[in-house]
Amino acid sequence: MSADSAGYQEFCDEQGLLQRLEELSPRTLVIDIEPLVAYWDGTQDALDRGIARELDLVSAVPSVVVVCFATNSARRPSVQPPSTEVDVVYLAAARKPTRVKPYLSFPRPGAVVGDQVLTDGLLAKRLGYTFLHYHAPLTGAPLRPQLLAVLGRLASRVIFG
Numbered sequence: 001m002s003a004d005s006a007g008y009q010e011f012c013d014e015q016g017l018l019q020r021l022e023e024l025s026p027r028t029l030v031i032d033i034e035p036l037v038a039y040w041d042g043t044q045d046a047l048d049r050g051i052a053r054e055l056d057l058v059s060a061v062p063s064v065v066v067v068c069f070a071t072n073s074a075r076r077p078s079v080q081p082p083s084t085e086v087d088v089v090y091l092a093a094a095r096k097p098t099r100v101k102p103y104l105s106f107p108r109p110g111a112v113v114g115d116q117v118l119t120d121g122l123l124a125k126r127l128g129y130t131f132l133h134y135h136a137p138l139t140g141a142p143l144r145p146q147l148l149a150v151l152g153r154l155a156s157r158v159i160f161g
């Protein structure tokens with residue numbers, strides 16, 4: 001796959017995500033927060049632990065040099081996640097998929113990991129990144145992400161073929 005062609009793949013859990021990442025070998029990963037990293041109404045501690053858990057998972061994929069957490073919500077980790085082997089960026093109020101400027105300096109190829117076609121998927125498309133679509137269990141999710149997920153399923157065939 002060329003760096004500019006937007007691919008689409010699905011996964012259901014972190015083991016599935018790891019497999020996709022090992023196949024794709026992206027250099028940049030943009031990771032949505034809710035609900036893969038932390039649940040919508042979760043605690044600060046759950047968000048901090050979720051970020052540490054994802055960074056640990058990504059550390060098993062040697063191609064990755066930039067990890068950018070991006071959420072449209074306003075929540076932030078209690079400390080800036082440390083950049084060790086990879087550069088770690090955290091974007092709150094990221095305005096996915098409208099705002100693309102923060103990602104333009106990241107090395108390609110890249111992938112956006114997230115549950116929503118209309119925010120994460122469209123961002124991936126705009127950046128020429130692969131969209132790794134997380135099929136999250138939506139039981140107990142707030143109404144807005146549930147509605148967005150339904151609309152996204154309808155839109156995904158149009159957007160990704």
Ligand SMILES: [Mg+2]
Binds near residue numbers: 034035114115116
């Ligand atoms: Mg999400």
